[in-house]
Amino acid sequence: MKRTTPTIRDVAAAAGVSVATVSKYMNGAQRFSAPVEARLKEAIEQLGYRSNPLARSMITGETRTIGLAILDIRNPYFTNIVKGANRIALRHDYTLLLVDTEENQEREQPLIEALAQRVDGVIISSRMQEDAMEWMTKLNKPVVLLGRNEQCPIPSVSNDSYLAGYMLARHLLNQGHRRIAYLGFAASRWDAERIRGAHTCLSEAGLKLDVHDAHAPSTLAGKAACSSVMLGPDRPEALICYNDLIALGFMKEALTLGFRLPQDLSVTGFDNVPYGEYAVPALTTVDLQSEKMGETAMLKLIDALAGKPDAGHVTLEPRLVVRESTARREEAP
Amino acid sequence: MKRTTPTIRDVAAAAGVSVATVSKYMNGAQRFSAPVEARLKEAIEQLGYRSNPLARSMITGETRTIGLAILDIRNPYFTNIVKGANRIALRHDYTLLLVDTEENQEREQPLIEALAQRVDGVIISSRMQEDAMEWMTKLNKPVVLLGRNEQCPIPSVSNDSYLAGYMLARHLLNQGHRRIAYLGFAASRWDAERIRGAHTCLSEAGLKLDVHDAHAPSTLAGKAACSSVMLGPDRPEALICYNDLIALGFMKEALTLGFRLPQDLSVTGFDNVPYGEYAVPALTTVDLQSEKMGETAMLKLIDALAGKPDAGHVTLEPRLVVRESTARREEAP
DNA sequence: CTGAAAGCGCTAACAG
DNA sequence: CTGTTAGCGCTTTCAG
Numbered sequence: 001m002k003r004t005t006p007t008i009r010d011v012a013a014a015a016g017v018s019v020a021t022v023s024k025y026m027n028g029a030q031r032f033s034a035p036v037e038a039r040l041k042e043a044i045e046q047l048g049y050r051s052n053p054l055a056r057s058m059i060t061g062e063t064r065t066i067g068l069a070i071l072d073i074r075n076p077y078f079t080n081i082v083k084g085a086n087r088i089a090l091r092h093d094y095t096l097l098l099v100d101t102e103e104n105q106e107r108e109q110p111l112i113e114a115l116a117q118r119v120d121g122v123i124i125s126s127r128m129q130e131d132a133m134e135w136m137t138k139l140n141k142p143v144v145l146l147g148r149n150e151q152c153p154i155p156s157v158s159n160d161s162y163l164a165g166y167m168l169a170r171h172l173l174n175q176g177h178r179r180i181a182y183l184g185f186a187a188s189r190w191d192a193e194r195i196r197g198a199h200t201c202l203s204e205a206g207l208k209l210d211v212h213d214a215h216a217p218s219t220l221a222g223k224a225a226c227s228s229v230m231l232g233p234d235r236p237e238a239l240i241c242y243n244d245l246i247a248l249g250f251m252k253e254a255l256t257l258g259f260r261l262p263q264d265l266s267v268t269g270f271d272n273v274p275y276g277e278y279a280v281p282a283l284t285t286v287d288l289q290s291e292k293m294g295e296t297a298m299l300k301l302i303d304a305l306a307g308k309p310d311a312g313h314v315t316l317e318p319r320l321v322v323r324e325s326t327a328r329r330e331e332a333p
Numbered sequence: 334m335k336r337t338t339p340t341i342r343d344v345a346a347a348a349g350v351s352v353a354t355v356s357k358y359m360n361g362a363q364r365f366s367a368p369v370e371a372r373l374k375e376a377i378e379q380l381g382y383r384s385n386p387l388a389r390s391m392i393t394g395e396t397r398t399i400g401l402a403i404l405d406i407r408n409p410y411f412t413n414i415v416k417g418a419n420r421i422a423l424r425h426d427y428t429l430l431l432v433d434t435e436e437n438q439e440r441e442q443p444l445i446e447a448l449a450q451r452v453d454g455v456i457i458s459s460r461m462q463e464d465a466m467e468w469m470t471k472l473n474k475p476v477v478l479l480g481r482n483e484q485c486p487i488p489s490v491s492n493d494s495y496l497a498g499y500m501l502a503r504h505l506l507n508q509g510h511r512r513i514a515y516l517g518f519a520a521s522r523w524d525a526e527r528i529r530g531a532h533t534c535l536s537e538a539g540l541k542l543d544v545h546d547a548h549a550p551s552t553l554a555g556k557a558a559c560s561s562v563m564l565g566p567d568r569p570e571a572l573i574c575y576n577d578l579i580a581l582g583f584m585k586e587a588l589t590l591g592f593r594l595p596q597d598l599s600v601t602g603f604d605n606v607p608y609g610e611y612a613v614p615a616l617t618t619v620d621l622q623s624e625k626m627g628e629t630a631m632l633k634l635i636d637a638l639a640g641k642p643d644a645g646h647v648t649l650e651p652r653l654v655v656r657e658s659t660a661r662r663e664e665a666p
Numbered sequence: 667c668t669g670a671a672a673g674c675g676c677t678a679a680c681a682g
Numbered sequence: 683c684t685g686t687t688a689g690c691g692c693t694t695t696c697a698g
Contacts (some may be wrong), residue, residue: 005431005473005689006690007690008693009691009692010686010693013675017668018669018671019669019670019691019692019693020668020669020670020693020694021667021668022692022695023692023693023694024667024668025691025694027693029693030657030667031667032667032668033667033668035669036668040529047682050446051691052391052449052450052690052691053450053451054387054390054391054396054451055391055674055691055692055693056689056692056693057387057674057692058385058387058388058391058674058675058690058691058692058693059691059693059694060674060678060692060693063387064670065430065451072609073406073412073415074412074413075417076407076415076599079406079407080407082406082431082433083406083407083433086406086431086432086433086435087435089434090433090440090444095431095432095447095448095451096430096431096432097398097428097429097430097431097432098415098419098428098429098430098431099419099423099428099429100415100416100419100420100423102419102423104421107423111367112426113383114386114430116667117386118386118387118428129697140338164648179691182441198697204442211683213604219607219610219611248608248611249611251611252610252611259698274407274552275581275608275611275612277552277585278552278581278582278584278585278608279608279611279612279613280588280612280613282676292433293685295608298667318512340674340675340676341675341676341677342675342676350684350685351684351685351686352676352677352685353674353677353678353685353686353687354683354684354685355685356676356677356678357677357678359676359685360675360677363683365683365684366684368683369683369684384675385674385675385676387674387675387676388674388675388676388690389675389677389679390668390675390676391676391688391690391691391692392675392676392677392678392689392690393676393678394690396691544670564672568693649681
């Protein structure tokens with residue numbers, strides 16, 4: 001009994017043909033005479049032969065694997081990206097090599113460089129500064145960046161954070177709110193744009209935006225930031241949070257502190273995570289289409305691998321999702 | 334200018350040594366004379382040489398990649414498993430090849446078989462029947478199964494679903510509830526055990542368990558199942574849902590239907606997903622330690638790859654997490 | 667249509 | 683310490 005898995009040579013011997021023939025058969029590269037085909041099929045079946053993808057990759061130079069580097073799989077924003085990317089990948093017979101860098105700045109670059117060596121292309125989500133991403137162009141593999149980079153000419157797909165911020169501010173304004181605050185996450189590459197969008201909108205109405213910072217893009221950070229925002233001076237009537245997780249944590253804590261939502265405070269987030277809908281009050285947010293971002297990024301990469309000309313940057317449209325966490329400002333008693 | 338990436342031979346030539354020397358240097362396999370080491374370092378730096386992991390893998394037979402097959406990355410239970418597995422993998426210099434089978438029974442086996450060929454070992458989560466999993470033993474790669482299989486001798490890690498179900502029923506009983514129902518997901522391999530646990534507990538108290546079924550392990554399915562459970566005959570005083578997602582969807586809908594929670598109904602789930610805490614009322618659940626399952630599975634696999642003897646099956650302890658969605662039964666008016 | 671031969675980039679004995 | 687020599691399992695010209 002053979003201990004080792006059968007190789008192409010075993011099949012060739014068993015079928016009485018050359019290895020080249022077996023190779024061509026496995027790849028459906030051409031047609032065969034009936035007897036040869038029959039023997040081939042028989043031998044392969046008999047031996048339980050499966051071609052070794054590694055050996056194949058070494059020659060063809062393609063692994064049919066796409067590297068996907070994200071910051072935290074537990075953040076629904078990234079979860080959706082993975083979902084979308086996986087779906088498209090599967091459909092095109094690619095597999096995902098996933099790396100969750102756990103928001104660890106140091107490990108990010110070496111991890112991705114190693115990743116790039118084992119795949120046909122990479123999709124990267126990063127918190128690096130724009131000017132610190134030049135190394136990505138030296139990966140010698142097609143790269144698609146999640147989030148636009150104005151400085152490097154790396155193909156990318158992003159959502160319009162500026163517009164999203166603007167929309168949220170506009171919505172709050174429409175509801176009659178005047179004292180609007182922003183609870184951000186400064187380490188994010190999108191934080192500034194979201195602020196700019198909201199700020200611009202408020203400026204047009206002659207109002208200012210009061211900016212606070214959470215220290216992580218998480219429910220815990222939102223919870224932690226609540227008291228200083230709500231119990232300090234200038235308590236806002238409405239709050240735009242950097243993302244839904246922060247908003248959810250913040251709301252929970254605000255309720256605990258005795259505030260009524262949305263009567264005492266309207267709250268919004270970004271991302272439209274699946275659970276915002278199940279919070280009470282259900283969270284108003286802006287859908288950044290993260291799943292579609294994953295799909296789009298994967299599609300772009302696959303196109304690039306197929307030699308199609310680069311489509312440059314793709315920007316997805318944000319979509320406001322109004323639920324119960326924002327409400328018309330109550331009249332003064 | 335070279336178009337092609339430098340190979341070990343280029344380095345050997347540039348440093349005036351043999352390829353074997355370069356290979357040993359790259360793998361830190363031994364010490365070198367100062368001049369050789371200097372030339373090596375210089376040449377590698379100069380050429381920007383990086384060893385090709387594919388070629389290496391083909392010879393050593395190890396890819397330092399672990400395949401992870403899950404059913405739906407969007408389900409927090411699986412998200413946590415990926416998180417845990419990724420953490421341990423990174424720590425041991427392994428990378429995850431992820432496949433989200435999207436609850437697609439047909440694709441599952443072929444997908445995993447293809448996956449197994451490209452990795453050193455696989456961690457599998459499946460909805461297959463126990464007796465339909467024999468093919469996994471023929472993968473010729475170490476396998477760790479998520480969820481125990483009594484029939485096949487596949488190493489596995491799981492949580493004690495029976496005990497978890499029992500705990501929940503006990504908790505509800507303690508709160509004075511008598512009419513307790515279960516809203517399950519029959520396609521799951523754990524559904525029956527959870528029912529058995531709850532059923533056993535209730536039987537001891539001379540009570541019966543009213544079993545309903547949701548059609549997916551999702552919030553939507555929970556929402557959909559709500560009216561038939563709540564507006565039909567024998568409305569329960571307490572409900573144990575197959576998982577937190579179903580519970581969350583159910584609660585939201587119950588609220589919409591005008592029920593008060595937890596006064597009119599106590600609700601529980603399984604998994605302790607991150608958002609149960611932020612729902613109102615916050616969800617009582619049982620923590621199945623999914624992240625630890627991912628870690629443990631990965632650790633087992635790495636041990637197996639290191640040739641350590643198989644530790645067999647590992648069962649993690651469930652932990653009851655009581656929050657506001659369950660409350661003492663109100664006295665009859 | 668089929669086969670022989672030449673490697674892909676690297677490692678693994680075994681010599682020196 | 684360093685080099686020589688075989689390949690790993692497969693694809694790919696290029697003849698027949």
